[in-house]
Amino acid sequence: MKENLLNKVWNLHKVAELDSGTDQLFIGLHLIHEVTSPQAFAMIRERNLPVLFPERTFATVDHIVPTDDQSRPFKDELAEKMMEALEKNTREYGIRFFDLTTEHQGIVHIVGPELGLTQPGMTIACGDSHTSTHGAFGAIAFGIGTSQIRDILASQTMSIQKPKVRKIEMTGKLPDHVYAKDIILKIIHDLGVNGGLGYAYEYGGDAAAKLSMEERMTICNMSIEGGARVGYFNPDQKTFDYLKGRKFAPEGAAFDNAVSFWKSIASDVDAEYEDTYHLDISHLKPMVTWGINPGQSCSIDETLPLLKSLPEEERETAVKAYSHMGFNEGDPILGKKIQTAFIGSCTNGRISDLRIAAAIVKGKTISSTVRGLVVPGSKSVARQAEAEGLDRIFTEAGFSWRKAGCSMCLAMNADKLRGNEISASSSNRNFIGRQGSPTGRTLLMSPAMVAAAALKGYVTEITL
Amino acid sequence: MKLLKKSIITGTGIPVRGNDIDTDRIIPARFMKVVTFDGLGAYAFYDARFDEKGNPTDHPFNNPVYKNAEILIVNKNFGCGSSREHAPQSLARWGIKGIIGESFAEIFAGNCTAMGIPAVTTDEKSTAELMDLVTNNPDLALTINIEIPEIRIGDKTFPCTIPPSKQAALLNGTWDSTEILLKNKEQILKTAARLPYMGGFSS
Ligand code: SF4
Numbered sequence: 001m002k003e004n005l006l007n008k009v010w011n012l013h014k015v016a017e018l019d020s021g022t023d024q025l026f027i028g029l030h031l032i033h034e035v036t037s038p039q040a041f042a043m044i045r046e047r048n049l050p051v052l053f054p055e056r057t058f059a060t061v062d063h064i065v066p067t068d069d070q071s072r073p074f075k076d077e078l079a080e081k082m083m084e085a086l087e088k089n090t091r092e093y094g095i096r097f098f099d100l101t102t103e104h105q106g107i108v109h110i111v112g113p114e115l116g117l118t119q120p121g122m123t124i125a126c127g128d129s130h131t132s133t134h135g136a137f138g139a140i141a142f143g144i145g146t147s148q149i150r151d152i153l154a155s156q157t158m159s160i161q162k163p164k165v166r167k168i169e170m171t172g173k174l175p176d177h178v179y180a181k182d183i184i185l186k187i188i189h190d191l192g193v194n195g196g197l198g199y200a201y202e203y204g205g206d207a208a209a210k211l212s213m214e215e216r217m218t219i220c221n222m223s224i225e226g227g228a229r230v231g232y233f234n235p236d237q238k239t240f241d242y243l244k245g246r247k248f249a250p251e252g253a254a255f256d257n258a259v260s261f262w263k264s265i266a267s268d269v270d271a272e273y274e275d276t277y278h279l280d281i282s283h284l285k286p287m288v289t290w291g292i293n294p295g296q297s298c299s300i301d302e303t304l305p306l307l308k309s310l311p312e313e314e315r316e317t318a319v320k321a322y323s324h325m326g327f328n329e330g331d332p333i334l335g336k337k338i339q340t341a342f343i344g345s346c347t348n349g350r351i352s353d354l355r356i357a358a359a360i361v362k363g364k365t366i367s368s369t370v371r372g373l374v375v376p377g378s379k380s381v382a383r384q385a386e387a388e389g390l391d392r393i394f395t396e397a398g399f400s401w402r403k404a405g406c407s408m409c410l411a412m413n414a415d416k417l418r419g420n421e422i423s424a425s426s427s428n429r430n431f432i433g434r435q436g437s438p439t440g441r442t443l444l445m446s447p448a449m450v451a452a453a454a455l456k457g458y459v460t461e462i463t464l
Numbered sequence: 465m466k467l468l469k470k471s472i473i474t475g476t477g478i479p480v481r482g483n484d485i486d487t488d489r490i491i492p493a494r495f496m497k498v499v500t501f502d503g504l505g506a507y508a509f510y511d512a513r514f515d516e517k518g519n520p521t522d523h524p525f526n527n528p529v530y531k532n533a534e535i536l537i538v539n540k541n542f543g544c545g546s547s548r549e550h551a552p553q554s555l556a557r558w559g560i561k562g563i564i565g566e567s568f569a570e571i572f573a574g575n576c577t578a579m580g581i582p583a584v585t586t587d588e589k590s591t592a593e594l595m596d597l598v599t600n601n602p603d604l605a606l607t608i609n610i611e612i613p614e615i616r617i618g619d620k621t622f623p624c625t626i627p628p629s630k631q632a633a634l635l636n637g638t639w640d641s642t643e644i645l646l647k648n649k650e651q652i653l654k655t656a657a658r659l660p661y662m663g664g665f666s667s
Contacts (some may be wrong), residue, residue, distance in 0.1 A: 145571060
């Protein structure tokens with residue numbers, strides 16, 4: 001009885017050991033979207049293979065959907081073509097598709113949990129690196145490539161190497177105006193963007209237990225930005241309460257059976273880990289990225305690092321970052337001007353994120369030099385926000401209130417940065433060109449910090 | 465279906481310098497609005513190859529001396545970020561058959577293996593030397609021997625590593641995994657049957 005959750009779930013789902021030395025792992029839930037799946041369907045079609053468990057795959061559309069006019073056919077012909085491909089593939093193979101005509105459409109990593117599809121003790125895969133999000137429920141969830149989507153469609157299994165497990169032990173109490181986003185930015189800052197290569201991150205400790213399900217999702221979501229393909233929390237009463245009553249969650253006696261199973265797969269108290277990293281969150285401050293990867297960040301009271309203060313191997317990327325961002329070493333991060341404010345994405349596009357941001361902008365107006373966008377993560381988030389009047393708070397403040405999708409997180413639809421605009425963004429990647437303009441610049445931060453920056457037109461402290 | 469065993473990859477090299485080159489750099493998202501991988505080769509490193517006005521930069525992928533190169537040499541954490549297989553697909557369709565680097569992001573390396581492209585790692589010093597050798601003499605043939613594993617260029621050899629599972633997959637020709645996985649169909653069904661959620665937690 002010294003097993004961690006990853007080992008337990010892994011063993012339960014292990015089908016066989018393959019000649020290559022990897023494990024063949026059964027995938028309990030397979031999620032697909034329009035961007036990475038069409039080629040996988042083409043491959044199984046070419047080989048005349050059926051989908052082995054069509055009822056274990058669910059589809060949604062998120063990356064390419066326009067967030068203003070969603071009438072069909074889409075104005076963007078290529079987007080329309082991708083949409084049609086997913087419609088055809090799901091129809092032909094009998095896969096549930098939460099398309100734009102259903103009330104459930106949204107970003108794949110928001111839809112899974114909110115429908116109760118994501119459950120503890122499952123293995124979950126999706127052709128999308130932020131699949132790590134689902135680990136918030138005590139599932140082992142990871143992003144895969146298109147060839148592996150093909151494998152899962154055909155066999156409901158994939159070949160994968162078991163990761164080592166690092167425990168991220170969090171203690172202390174989160175200060176005011178500091179959020180889950182700041183915790184994960186800090187972890188990536190400390191452990192590095194490739195510090196998690198080969199690892200799964202298990203988030204634990206007193207502080208972890210206090211986090212809400214939505215906060216846990218934000219943290220697991222960005223595990224991959226630290227190189228860890230998998231991040232997870234152990235399931236607890238909060239997890240069970242969240243799932244109860246959701247569309248695909250078990251009901252009645254089955255729910256009780258499920259809870260016993262879910263409890264049984266949690267890490268044992270004396271479970272063993274490859275290593276442990278401690279983080280006291282009591283003194284965290286809001287974090288903002290200043291560079292071109294999510295590890296290049298500092299807290300708001302800091303100045304951008306001097307090149308000579310950085311470890312040798314980080315200097316070259318920092319030089320590149322300063323040149324792309326137009327920033328100088330030693331600059332304060334406070335006061336950096338922004339032209340766009342983006343609230344949304346699978347990291348921070350849930351209802352709790354919108355409530356926090358709305359509370360900050362309520363009754364105020366955003367700077368006349370800022371274009372503000374609020375993009376709910378799913379239709380269900382949008383409905384809830386509208387029922388609470390959050391949409392009006394945002395529009396009265398000067399934001400545009402959009403329909404659900406990935407939007408400016410990766411700008412595969414019409415929502416894009418223009419020229420070298422700087423965006424304060426609640427999303428997860430600040431890579432060069434990520435938000436749709438090759439010269440565009442991204443500052444990652446919490447939705448609260450984005451809201452505050454939108455009001456002032458520059459990076460600033462949060463005031464209510 | 466017949467699978468290709470890969471043990472030796474030979475070709476001329478092309479260095480792309482820099483750490484943490486992410487998959488958004490390798491292929492910008494706007495070129496992913498496609499339903500097949502055909503033609504993606506034209507967009508490899510697009511935003512690094514062309515400036516805002518569409519003028520070509522001095523990126524190695526624009527340099528005619530590397531036009532026929534088949535082995536890409538990179539630095540640390542290459543292929544981080546998005547899981548898009550479009551990234552290795554665009555490199556493959558440009559002509560790349562093998563990659564040498566200091567380290568690779570996990571999903572990217574997995575995608576490469578699934579496509580039969582070896583991604584081998586060398587230390588910082590060897591990588592720098594390999595890059596310099598190729599820069600000074602772009603016509604030199606490089607060989608990645610997956611079995612040993614080692615890299616040979618001219619009369620020099622460099623040790624390299626590849627995870628044993630990926631090495632085995634390439635050597636045995638089992639990098640195209642679907643068929644191999646389906647061989648265990650009986651165990652797949654057995655595993656499914658023992659998972660409590662597959663039965664809706666009915667007992
Ligand atoms: S919101 Fe961004 S990170 Fe999340 S799935 Fe969409 S594109 Fe990917």
